[in-house]
Amino acid sequence: MPGFIQITDAHIVSPGALAYSRSDTAEALRRAVETINAKLPHWGGIDCAIVTGDLTDHGTPEEYAHFLSIMDELALPWLAIPGNHDQRDPMRKALAGASWLPDAGPLHWVRDFGPFSVIGLDTLLEGAHHGMLCDAGMAFLDTTLSAIGDQPAIVATHHPYIHTGIPAMDADNLRNGAGVIARLEAHPGPVRMVSGHVHRAVAGQLGRVTCQISPATCHAVLTDHRAGLDPHLVLEPGAVTLHRWVEQPGAGLVSDVIPTGIFPGPWPFED
Numbered sequence: 651m652p653g654f655i656q657i658t659d660a661h662i663v664s665p666g667a668l669a670y671s672r673s674d675t676a677e678a679l680r681r682a683v684e685t686i687n688a689k690l691p692h693w694g695g696i697d698c699a700i701v702t703g704d705l706t707d708h709g710t711p712e713e714y715a716h717f718l719s720i721m722d723e724l725a726l727p728w729l730a731i732p733g734n735h736d737q738r739d740p741m742r743k744a745l746a747g748a749s750w751l752p753d754a755g756p757l758h759w760v761r762d763f764g765p766f767s768v769i770g771l772d773t774l775l776e777g778a779h780h781g782m783l784c785d786a787g788m789a790f791l792d793t794t795l796s797a798i799g800d801q802p803a804i805v806a807t808h809h810p811y812i813h814t815g816i817p818a819m820d821a822d823n824l825r826n827g828a829g830v831i832a833r834l835e836a837h838p839g840p841v842r843m844v845s846g847h848v849h850r851a852v853a854g855q856l857g858r859v860t861c862q863i864s865p866a867t868c869h870a871v872l873t874d875h876r877a878g879l880d881p882h883l884v885l886e887p888g889a890v891t892l893h894r895w896v897e898q899p900g901a902g903l904v905s906d907v908i909p910t911g912i913f914p915g916p917w918p919f920e921d
């Protein structure tokens with residue numbers, strides 16, 4: 651069954667450094683890569699990973715080189731969209747030659763998985779932490795949705811539109827995401843929006859659109875619903891999300907959050 655692994659918010663910094671003086675993001679991404687490589691033989695049909703932004707913490711060429719050196723070990727090809735911590739030109743230069751990478755402008759793309767398509771939308775507004783989808787991105791979404799007919803559509807973005815109830819993160823969501831939701835609502839097939847940015851596993855529903863946020867490979871953002879506070883990081887376990895099409899009644903695109911690392915087990919359910 652076709653599917654992909656969502657990797658998000660790696661926040662890679664310079665070799666040997668910690669992000670925010672606390673978070674070993676390189677080790678966290680290495681752990682994610684090792685976890686995926688070890689589990690892939692158990693997951694049928696997964697033929698790529700999709701990185702939903704914040705590949706690096708500052709968007710420098712050195713950080714992209716560090717990111718690539720770790721991702722080189724991943725036993726899957728991958729596609730990516732930028733997040734608010736990325737910078738488009740250094741990212742494009744670092745990924746030059748990737749078949750899915752547009753030659754210029756925002757990094758929008760589409761990938762057909764057979765039973766569904768994933769539409770990657772670049773929501774980076776350079777210099778800001780919140781997201782905005784440019785006019786060209788809205789037009790790309792219109793054209794792509796029209797081209798895929800009634801095929802299920804998965805939109806992948808860094809910034810979610812759905813509000814999580816964490817005020818510090820909701821302030822920096824995809825501010826014009828209502829336009830994305832409206833377009834997905836009008837699509838004749840099943841629709842979903844998968845995002846990152848919040849560093850937590852959060853899901854909700856906006857009309858017909860399932861909105862899902864994947865946890866980061868590295869640190870989490872603290873769930874704190876009080877207004878007026880800055881976001882805080884917390885060193886919860888990292889994770890990736892396995893999205894896989896299950897072709898049977900009562901199924902469809904099924905998503906499984908996979909904590910990264912090595913854990914005791916598995917054992918059979920026997921005394």
Ligand SMILES: [Fe+2]
Pocket residue numbers: 659661704733735847848849
């Ligand atoms: Fe992030």
Ligand SMILES: [Fe+2]
Pocket residue numbers: 704733734735808846847848
């Ligand atoms: Fe972000």
